Amino acid sequence: MNLAELRGISKSFGGLAALREVDMAIEKGEIRGLIGPNGAGKTTLFNIMAGNYRADAGSFRFEGRELLDVAVNDRVSLGVVRTFQNIRLFGTMTALDNVRMGFHCRTAAGWLASAFNTRRAAGEKAWVTGESERLLAELDILPYRNEAAKNLSYGNQRRLEIARALASRPRLLMLDEPAAGLNEAEGRQLLERIRAIRDSGVTVLVVEHDMNLLMAVSDRVTVLAHGQKIAEGPPAEVQADERVILEYLGGGAGHAAG
Amino acid sequence: MIPASPGGWARAAGLALAGVLPFLLDNNYVFHLLAMSGIYMVLAMSLNLLIGFTGLFSLGHAAFYGLGAYASALLTQDCGLPFPAAFALSGLLAAAFGAAVGFPALRLRAIFLAIATMGLNEIVRLFLTNLDGLTGGPAGLPGIPEPDLWLVRLGQPRDFYVAAMLLAAGTYLVLANILSGRPGRALIAIRDDETAARSIGVDVTAYKVAAFGVSAFFAGLAGSFFAHYLTYISPDSFGLSESFAIIAMVSLGGLGNLRGSLWGAFLLCSIPEIFRSLQDFRELIYGLTLVLIIRVLPDGIADWRPLAARWRQWRSGPGLGGEGGGP
Ligand SMILES: Nc1ncnc2c1ncn2[C@@H]1O[C@H](COP(=O)(O)OP(=O)(O)OP(=O)(O)O)[C@@H](O)[C@H]1O
Numbered sequence: 001m002n003l004a005e006l007r008g009i010s011k012s013f014g015g016l017a018a019l020r021e022v023d024m025a026i027e028k029g030e031i032r033g034l035i036g037p038n039g040a041g042k043t044t045l046f047n048i049m050a051g052n053y054r055a056d057a058g059s060f061r062f063e064g065r066e067l068l069d070v071a072v073n074d075r076v077s078l079g080v081v082r083t084f085q086n087i088r089l090f091g092t093m094t095a096l097d098n099v100r101m102g103f104h105c106r107t108a109a110g111w112l113a114s115a116f117n118t119r120r121a122a123g124e125k126a127w128v129t130g131e132s133e134r135l136l137a138e139l140d141i142l143p144y145r146n147e148a149a150k151n152l153s154y155g156n157q158r159r160l161e162i163a164r165a166l167a168s169r170p171r172l173l174m175l176d177e178p179a180a181g182l183n184e185a186e187g188r189q190l191l192e193r194i195r196a197i198r199d200s201g202v203t204v205l206v207v208e209h210d211m212n213l214l215m216a217v218s219d220r221v222t223v224l225a226h227g228q229k230i231a232e233g234p235p236a237e238v239q240a241d242e243r244v245i246l247e248y249l250g251g252g253a254g255h256a257a258g
Numbered sequence: 259m260i261p262a263s264p265g266g267w268a269r270a271a272g273l274a275l276a277g278v279l280p281f282l283l284d285n286n287y288v289f290h291l292l293a294m295s296g297i298y299m300v301l302a303m304s305l306n307l308l309i310g311f312t313g314l315f316s317l318g319h320a321a322f323y324g325l326g327a328y329a330s331a332l333l334t335q336d337c338g339l340p341f342p343a344a345f346a347l348s349g350l351l352a353a354a355f356g357a358a359v360g361f362p363a364l365r366l367r368a369i370f371l372a373i374a375t376m377g378l379n380e381i382v383r384l385f386l387t388n389l390d391g392l393t394g395g396p397a398g399l400p401g402i403p404e405p406d407l408w409l410v411r412l413g414q415p416r417d418f419y420v421a422a423m424l425l426a427a428g429t430y431l432v433l434a435n436i437l438s439g440r441p442g443r444a445l446i447a448i449r450d451d452e453t454a455a456r457s458i459g460v461d462v463t464a465y466k467v468a469a470f471g472v473s474a475f476f477a478g479l480a481g482s483f484f485a486h487y488l489t490y491i492s493p494d495s496f497g498l499s500e501s502f503a504i505i506a507m508v509s510l511g512g513l514g515n516l517r518g519s520l521w522g523a524f525l526l527c528s529i530p531e532i533f534r535s536l537q538d539f540r541e542l543i544y545g546l547t548l549v550l551i552i553r554v555l556p557d558g559i560a561d562w563r564p565l566a567a568r569w570r571q572w573r574s575g576p577g578l579g580g581e582g583g584g585p
Pocket residue numbers: 013016018036037038039040041042043044045085
């Protein structure tokens with residue numbers, strides 16, 4: 001069964017066509033890799049799926065529901081959650097509070113309940129704190145719980161962003177270059193983590209420049225170039241595809257080593 | 259509330275002592291000063307919710323303050339409502355006005371929001387000045403009844419001191435609860451990174467509008483209290499200079515520091531009063547405070563680290579201090 005189905009997604013910025021009629025179907029429970037040279041339109045596709053940008057044309061069905069007209073924050077409650085290529089944490093907040101923010105869409109305490117710290121609001125708060133600590137521990141950053149997010153190391157910031165995204169209990173988790181800036185050991189760890197996330201029932205869409213990592217982790221891979229889909233299939237098939245080889249090896253887009 | 263730590267007990271004892279001290283002095287002028295401080299504490303904390311915690315530079319807070327004051331005065335004088343009802347209603351009216359204003363204003367970028375809210379402040383003041391029939395025009399509204407709280411009737415400055423402190427304490431507790439809870443965290447998230455906040459499920463517009471409403475609510479309550487304390491109000495009390503005074507208090511205490519707002523309000527209320535000769539320079543003091551704080555202590559008086567760093571840099575002499583860090 002398809003969890004997400006994109007059809008004919010197009011997007012231009014001024015005269016530049018960043019995406020042209022892109023179709024993509026993501027199966028429930030898979031890890032889908034998304035690759036392409038710089039400027040291929042990967043992040044733009046994320047922005048459209050998450051709702052940060054408006055598509056010029058096309059449709060995005062998620063669990064049978066059209067999402068393109070749904071607000072960003074409402075998509076989160078429906079289970080479409082993303083991380084950012086250039087890490088976007090709440091810098092002044094502690095690591096713990098950043099993860100707590102991930103629970104925003106799963107909790108209900110409003111202004112009045114919070115103002116008087118009603119028993120229900122207090123109970124919810126305690127639950128969120130406990131769950132957040134569990135997530136911090138899961139991503140090995142519990143010791144930094146009271147540090148301001150902006151003071152964490154780069155690798156820990158990446159972990160924290162994933163923890164925050166997981167807190168919202170995504171059904172489709174979209175990771176934009178989660179391994180960027182990580183060393184090899186951290187990269188391997190991330191790979192395991194992505195598998196674990198999938199095994200917990202989350203479908204994952206991951207953009208990555210590190211070919212080895214991406215091919216190792218993905219069930220299927222979609223390749224974008226110049227805003228168009230040029231290949232799709234299991235890693236081995238895609239790696240052997242002529243056009244892909246041309247784009248990556250012949251086209252002079254020499255960043256595949258990440 | 260039971261203090262949880264020795265530090266908590268010490269603070270509670272200090273607070274109790276500070277609260278009792280004025281009774282030992284038993285001086286009406288001191289009571290008056292502290293009652294006004296209490297009002298400004300509420301104003302500063304409520305403005306801090308917007309500019310310090312949500313990152314919304316609303317520079318016309320006195321508009322909501324004035325609205326609350328006039329609403330309460332008219333509701334008791336013309337409609338014959340008892341004070342408690344007028345008090346609550348003026349808060350709610352200011353909140354509705356704040357949310358209504360907030361909604362279109364939120365489409366504006368930061369600098370335009372600042373200009374628009376200043377404009378709004380002037381518009382409100384002009385309305386209060388020119389709607390003679392309703393507001394008494396430039397001459398203001400005299401004869402506002404003193405608060406009758408069924409059991410107690412506030413009349414002496416001492417009574418108002420106690421009531422103002424209770425109002426400030428209540429406002430502090432409510433805002434502190436909100437800020438440590440789900441809505442407050444969402445506001446801080448919006449301040450830190452609006453796109454990230456939206457992308458983790460925060461309805462940014464709704465929270466901004468609500469923040470405007472809640473902020474205006476407390477400003478309205480402060481206005482009502484002020485009106486019934488002085489028993490006389492005029493448009494002059496609610497102009498832009500008043501808004502700037504509140505901004506100076508918030509900055510002095512630190513943007514995003516709720517307890518700091520209490521200190522900011524207290525200090526900027528007392529200093530011009532204690533040095534009576536400075537009275538005429540009230541606005542100058544507020545302006546200077548604002549400039550100095552922004553230059554020297556951007557996080558307010560609670561955080562001296564920037565000043566200490568400057569001092570070290572100055573001590574280490576020119577050449578060693580470097581260019582003064584860029585990003
Ligand atoms: N907000 C924007 N305004 C104008 N042009 C944009 C905008 N966002 C993306 N683009 C352009 O669209 C094209 C696709 O960009 P996108 O960021 O989606 O590429 P990408 O595949 O994520 O690249 P990278 O691997 O470098 O992250 C690029 O040419 C980029 O300059």
